[in-house]
Amino acid sequence: MDNKPSQQPVRPQLPEPTLRRLPWYLAYVTMLPPDEEYVSSTRLSRDLGVDASRIAKDLSFLGVKGKTRMGYNVAELENALTAFLDFTSRHRAVIIGAGSLGAALMRDNGLSQYGMEIVAGFDVNPALIGTQVCDIPIYDVADLAAVQRSTGAPIAILTVPYQRSQQVADAAVAAGFKALWNFTPVRISAPDNIVIVNTSIYAHLALIYNRMNSAPDNQ
Amino acid sequence: MDNKPSQQPVRPQLPEPTLRRLPWYLAYVTMLPPDEEYVSSTRLSRDLGVDASRIAKDLSFLGVKGKTRMGYNVAELENALTAFLDFTSRHRAVIIGAGSLGAALMRDNGLSQYGMEIVAGFDVNPALIGTQVCDIPIYDVADLAAVQRSTGAPIAILTVPYQRSQQVADAAVAAGFKALWNFTPVRISAPDNIVIVNTSIYAHLALIYNRMNSAPDNQ
Numbered sequence: 157m158d159n160k161p162s163q164q165p166v167r168p169q170l171p172e173p174t175l176r177r178l179p180w181y182l183a184y185v186t187m188l189p190p191d192e193e194y195v196s197s198t199r200l201s202r203d204l205g206v207d208a209s210r211i212a213k214d215l216s217f218l219g220v221k222g223k224t225r226m227g228y229n230v231a232e233l234e235n236a237l238t239a240f241l242d243f244t245s246r247h248r249a250v251i252i253g254a255g256s257l258g259a260a261l262m263r264d265n266g267l268s269q270y271g272m273e274i275v276a277g278f279d280v281n282p283a284l285i286g287t288q289v290c291d292i293p294i295y296d297v298a299d300l301a302a303v304q305r306s307t308g309a310p311i312a313i314l315t316v317p318y319q320r321s322q323q324v325a326d327a328a329v330a331a332g333f334k335a336l337w338n339f340t341p342v343r344i345s346a347p348d349n350i351v352i353v354n355t356s357i358y359a360h361l362a363l364i365y366n367r368m369n370s371a372p373d374n375q
Numbered sequence: 376m377d378n379k380p381s382q383q384p385v386r387p388q389l390p391e392p393t394l395r396r397l398p399w400y401l402a403y404v405t406m407l408p409p410d411e412e413y414v415s416s417t418r419l420s421r422d423l424g425v426d427a428s429r430i431a432k433d434l435s436f437l438g439v440k441g442k443t444r445m446g447y448n449v450a451e452l453e454n455a456l457t458a459f460l461d462f463t464s465r466h467r468a469v470i471i472g473a474g475s476l477g478a479a480l481m482r483d484n485g486l487s488q489y490g491m492e493i494v495a496g497f498d499v500n501p502a503l504i505g506t507q508v509c510d511i512p513i514y515d516v517a518d519l520a521a522v523q524r525s526t527g528a529p530i531a532i533l534t535v536p537y538q539r540s541q542q543v544a545d546a547a548v549a550a551g552f553k554a555l556w557n558f559t560p561v562r563i564s565a566p567d568n569i570v571i572v573n574t575s576i577y578a579h580l581a582l583i584y585n586r587m588n589s590a591p592d593n594q
Contacts, residue, residue: 169589260479351586370388
């Protein structure tokens with residue numbers, strides 16, 4: 157793999173809930189006043205609404221331990237979280253499906269702040285192929301394998317119409333991509349060595365609507 | 376509440392994992408050939424990678440039961456999922472933070488396909504206030520309460536810089552919003568009667584990077 161993390165330690169595979177909480181901890185410590193050297197586990201727990209024992213377990217994966225009566229050293233915690241979450245490395249990705257959501261993600265510079273660099277887009281629409289969005293070139297999906305080789309990008313972001321999700325996932329795997337970030341509402345499958353992460357923006361709409369309809373205040 | 380779902384049945388509050396799977400089932404059944412009247416639970420399970428017993432439990436919340444040796448009636452299943460997920464109703468929302476991700480979401484017509492109508496945006500940047508993104512007007516955040524009243528939008532989408540997440544969440548609650556869709560990496564808090572749904576796009580980056588670094592193929 158072109159972007160083999162040669163200088164990075166091999167990381168343990170963490171439970172998904174832990175990985176979802178780590179960015180909360182990082183955002184929290186970066187917002188602390190610069191003169192605070194320690195943050196107590198009680199305060200972390202109260203402000204984040206997460207059990208202190210769970211926080212301790214999460215941070216133990218990173219080798220971070222609190223000190224009795226002091227809590228966590230803020231600088232140490234921030235450094236460990238930053239290093240572990242790997243937001244400062246450069247992770248190349250392509251976007252397959254340069255329509256509405258795909259083009260929106262290309263315009264979102266938040267991704268690059270978290271280490272993801274979009275190097276190419278793909279579409280089947282002749283009107284889009286050959287154009288650029290925020291300086292990112294849009295290619296024909298037929299060129300997936302060639303662009304994967306030339307860019308070495310290991311990550312493919314799927315923002316295609318859901319009817320084409322599995323077909324495009326198969327094509328991305330065949331083209332050499334190692335991770336699929338699936339924004340479609342379809343449950344895609346891939347070989348075991350391929351990383352699949354689902355971000356179901358639209359599934360979260362179902363969650364919002366359901367919670368609103370079942371909230372006591374809204375009846 | 377202005378958009379009180381008067382014609383809609385009170386829905387049970389479903390477990391979050393179930394709500395995440397329901398859109399998979401809906402996408403799946405809409406992709407079946409039109410002449411297929413039944414889909415077996417075995418086939419659903421195999422194609423979606425979800426235990427048949429879990430599927431049965433999920434669908435029982437919707438009052439849908441399979442028939443022995445036949446499976447699920449496709450039309451009944453699609454109707455029940457469509458009605459339950461409520462993607463065909465109109466749910467008004469505003470976006471607070473019309474920067475990169477916020478503007479991207481305003482441009483994404485996928486949201487409206489799933490029933491969410493963005494009626495206003497808010498920002499603190501004088502260069503953005505008074506402008507429009509895809510015909511959606513951008514207001515000063517100071518006007519949150521006034522615009523909430525005039526539009527009756529119950530949902531506020533938070534796409535502000537993470538340092539301002541809690542402050543903006545508090546302002547949205549004070550302005551009368553009933554649900555907060557939080558795209559920031561901060562753990563926000565709100566009174567119990569307020570619905571909070573977190574969509575951690577950037578937390579998912581941590582998941583992708585971790586899984587790639589710990590995948591046997593990538594060492």
